[in-house]
Amino acid sequence: MDRKLKVVHYLNQFFGQIGGEEKADTAPLKKDGTVGPGLLFQQLLGQEAEIVGTVICGDNHFNENLETAKEAVLELVKGYRPDLLLAGPAFNAGRYGTACGAVCEEVAGRLAIPAVTGMFPENPGVDLYKKSVYIIETKPSSMGMKDAAQQMVGLALKLAKGESLGSPAEEGYIARGVRKNYFAKERGATRAVDMLLSKMKGEPFVTEYPMPVFDRVEPSPPIEDLSQITLALITSGGIVPKGNPDHVESSSASKYGKYDIQTAEALSPETYETTHGGYDPTYANQDPHRVLPLDVIRDLEREGVIRDIYPYYYATVGNGTSVANAKKFAQEIAKDLLRDGVQAVIISST
């Protein structure tokens, strides 16, 4: 690049030399040039880039006024017309980490310039922002400032110059949990045999997909009296009204359907079908109850075993539908159900 890259640095009230906790409610402001640790960053950036301005905001102010603070910070950053943003590093400070993450995400998203911050892996800002923001892994305290700054600058310059990146470990940032395709040198079968040979010989190997660890949720407390409950039905087996009016996809569903069954005693093959592409549809099309047991549940309702059935059922397709989408659907459905006083749900999956 011919001209020097212009950099803006984001800091909180403490590193921005405004004050300590008592100044955590400081509204966003700017100062030309470097402030505090910005000097170190400038030294590391050398001749390639110049920190033209520093934007400072109190941690409490930012966290308590998220939307307005983000806008205000963005405006101040915009004013410098920078090529790059550096934030923090926040080490293990939670409010600061959240602010740095939010600022980076906002700037990268709306100004389309690279943004880099640094945090200790346990900083709550990491889980919130690692997917969309480059977060250099730092030590828990500002004892790690020099290393953090070096790595932040290294990564930031690469991003600004459009250079290709190495792995998260190589570049020093916290793996974003995002999978990206690339073409390897060898085909999969060859890589598999190579990996097996290393593994059998006890030599180090790197799995191309590490097994995930799943979080658990506390089970809901049991229901005392079923005859008082409203029960809702959800299926991931793709049972939809014939013709699939909402075009729920046969795989990788981007949506779910919500269907009125207030007057439906049962599901007939004339009026319902399955749109799930991942299993032999013959049996479900012959009798949709094999996937969505409305007939039995109506009986139970009639017998007073449960009080009633929610007037709608939800259908999506479990075939290759990403966990993120499933999560989103569930959150939206939960809103409906909580609002309408549903106490329990049966999900039927294939």
Place this chain on the structure above:
Amino acid sequence: MAKELEKAGILTVHICTIVPISKTVGANRIIPAVAIPHPLGDPTKTKAQEKALRRTLVEKALEAMQTKLEGQTVF
């Protein structure tokens, strides 16, 4: 989805065939179903037998709703 609904405070029972997947992903109340293309049915049986089978599975689900759990449980 089961996990998200429970997080929101709605008791959820998952009737599914591939129990290990449901467990891995984190549903708490799990009822093993018949088979993938017909989790609540069995085309080798008569309609009446199928409905009875279906009722048994749904009743198990209701039972699961009334059971206090320590952790994930397959009924």
Place this chain on the structure above:
Amino acid sequence: MALELGRIPIEGIRWGRATRIEEKVLLIHREELIERTWGGDSRITSLDADLAMPGESVRIIPIKDVIQPRVKVEGGGGIFPGLVSGKEKVGNGRTHVLEGCSVMTVGRIVGFQEGMLDMAGPGARYSSFSKLLNVVLVIDVKKGITQQEHEEALRLAGLRAAAYLGEAGRSITPAEIDHFESLESRSTKSSLPKVAYVYMLLSQGLLHDTYIYGQDLKALQPMLILPTEVMDGAVVSGNCVSACDKNTTYHHLNNPIIEELSKRDGVDLHFAAVVVTNANVTLLDKEQSSSYTAKLVEQLDVDGVIISKEGFGNPDADAMMNCAKIEERGISTVLITDEFAGADGGSQSLADAHPRANALVSVGNANTPITLPPMERVIGDVQILGRLAGGHPDSHSEDGEITVELQVILGATNELGFEALSSKEI
């Protein structure tokens, strides 16, 4: 027992007055091809044959299967035993292969997960089939027949076509001959690490089935199969699990794991055996097949196993059971699998997980979107895209550009490790 595989390179295909190979060009008598492919199957109502060459601006959709023309020149049985040949065991003698070309079956969609192929443009890179000279059969069947019959009619037609074209190679001298000794006849006193291959095959019903010697695999007890049987077409695809990770008959015939293990046999490993197992729709069947597979593998006294997969979702559970149960016996495993990590790559890639599955080869995230330019010619039916797995109803834009997931491209994330696509965490 041993098989000689004679490779006959095909560098051009043209319609001609008789079906024969002349100087690496396959000339095809179109009417005869159509007649032999039709094979007197009254379920078929129309059959057209087209050619699609690498680099041509052609989109082929929806594709049910891809098959490679081969012919048994010497030795027992015929190609694709149990389906278009008798049930006699195959895998020995001599077989000729027409390399560089294929037969593709296309036509009205039977089910949601059939695939697409672009012979040029950015989509071509994702499938090796774009580098082949393809004889594309567009087949339609009687209205009112069941989906099962529809699938079978097209499957057999494709095999008949491949066998018919394979005949052209019977008397041609191959450019090169690969020798495969039968695994049974060799000494097992090798000091090299002993490796077996666990070959998972889908067996889940309509458009989710696989055939060995013409039998579907729902009732299969895991068993040994010879690599050379696979080379003679003993394993045939009847499924479309999702175009990206379906194993077409072509993939089975050219199984890259068998190729790789055979190539390195005696060099840095001892290729002990191939175990085929299925992936059924009940939990009990999955448990039984994986337990039996692990038991069989243990009896083979091997040090390590490569496991290949087909499809995704519930077969992930089978894959995890196979890994876990084999590892528990002190045998190392490597599993080849694709991922469904969402369009942004941020979702959990597999439906199931197990801590013992610690050595995985990833062949790519199939949910990754790709925008493909319009092609000058379409063989088949582009409008079907919205209904295919990986397509969306709004997949088409006004100018013919389509945005789909890699899922729709035939073979893009093949789990035999046929392609070089992979995925990493960033």
